[in-house]
Amino acid sequence: MKLTHDVFLEQQQKLIMTPELRQAIAVLQMSTLELGEYIQKEIQENPFLEEKEAEESNESQSEKETDDNKLDQWMEYLDDRGNGMVEKEEEITFENFVTRRPSLYEHLEFQLRMTVTDPDQFRIGEYLLGSIDENGYLVIDIDEVVSKLQVNHAMVAQTIEIIQSFHPHGVGARGLAECLLIQLHHYGKNEQLIEKIIREHLEDIARGRMNKIASSLGIPVQQVQEICDLIRTLDPKPGLQYGNDQEIKYILPDVVVEKIDGEYVVIVNDGQFPHLIINQTYQRFMRQPNAFDAEARKYLEEKMGSAIWLIRSIEQRRMTLYKVSNAIVEFQKEFLDNGVTSLKPLTLREIAEIVDVHESTVSRATNNKYMQTPQGLFELKFFFSTGVHAYGGEEKVSARSIKHILEEIVASEDPMHPLSDEAIAKLIQSKGIRISRRTVAKYRQELGIAATMSRRRY
Secondary structure (H helix, E strand, O other): OOOOOOOOOOOOOOOOOOHHHHHHHHHHHOOHHHHHHHHHHHHHHOOOEEEOOOOOOOOOHHHHHHHHHHHHHHHHHHHHHHHOOOOOOOOOOHHHHOOOOOOHHHHHHHHHHHHOOOHHHHHHHHHHHOOEOOOOEEOOOHHHHHHHHOOOHHHHHHHHHHHOOOOOOOOOEOOHHHHHHHHHHHOOOOOHHHHHHHHHOHHHHHOOOHHHHHHHHOOOHHHHHHHHHHHHOOOOOHHHHHOOHHHOOOOOOOEEEEEEOOEEEEEEOOOOOOOEEEOHHHHHHHOOOOOOOHHHHHHHHHHHHHHHHHHHHHHHHHHHHHHHHHHHHHHOHHHHHHOHHHOOOEOHHHHHHHHOOOHHHHHHHHOOOEEEEOOEEEEHHHHOEOEEEEOOOOOEEEHHHHHHHHHHHHHOOOOOOOOOHHHHHHHHHOOOEOOOHHHHHHHHHHOOOOOHHHHOOO
């Protein structure tokens, strides 16, 4: 076989992910709150950006002086930058001392300091606290602590008992049963029968096997039901009460839909963040040919280009969000009039074809965004769902609508004789919707509705 080398010319078309394109994509995905925070950050870092006033007025002398002062400060910064001597000092303000809820570890450590005075026991306690997971469970064995710290076994066990007396109740447990028993002891409900059910029948409780528990213990099933109701009031993951506060998110509608003169009007909620313009003072100064050296001019041109791209990206986000939201509203008018039972099946591709953009653009535009409607506040992703066929035609019914019907059926059932998935399927079918028992079971599980046996009351 003879090997030869040949040279070919081949033309390829590629999409280059420039920094500007990355910024546009990032801005499109941001919620109103996130965009507001991002804009404030950019205003502080980019001198070419400034907030547009609600009403433009003639520039006063004081405003000119302010602009001149800003310019002097910026020039001083450029000089320092050129000399490589820029120093950043953190301004000390009240915002640096924002109150926050303590973490689980901090909360437990505070109680440990207030409870334990012996230095050795405190050292053991700190080590144990470091081995408690986010759910509040102790995930280390006593023998491992004894070996690691070279301490007495009895002192480790005693320290664990002390930690298990802390708030939140149930913390420091080494399993679900122990966690529930700690809480029962705290609430004064630690009766022998309840403890026995927790130790031996947790899986039966989860599966709704009330008759099995009653038969095993020789007690009425109604008594088992009452005990299980009490157990379900306990917290299986007490540590989550002190989760990360940074995960708390406040919902602000990105789009508002109002009905005016019989027509639905879409309003993009862009009044929650500043409207940006290019700072005219810096822009004029940039036109002076010999004002900067080459390095400083290059830096300023990058900043100006970044400011222009940000303003364009924000406007592009607004237009895309408006078009996508308007298409959703047009498609889901019956939902806006009648509620969730009238929600239609809808896919990202269908909206993408209406708006004439790529499907991924619709996905980004609806990601983490909320719409305020006459029916309430909904995430934009809420309006997209698959569907099943109705009898007598090709029209589909949204899966969300079916789930809503399922919830209503379960809410109105006789708790002493709960409906099976097959019975629920037949009731939904009576409304003209084609659905199988298996689909009902799937939707029920997605809604967090227990199986028939677990819903039964005695």
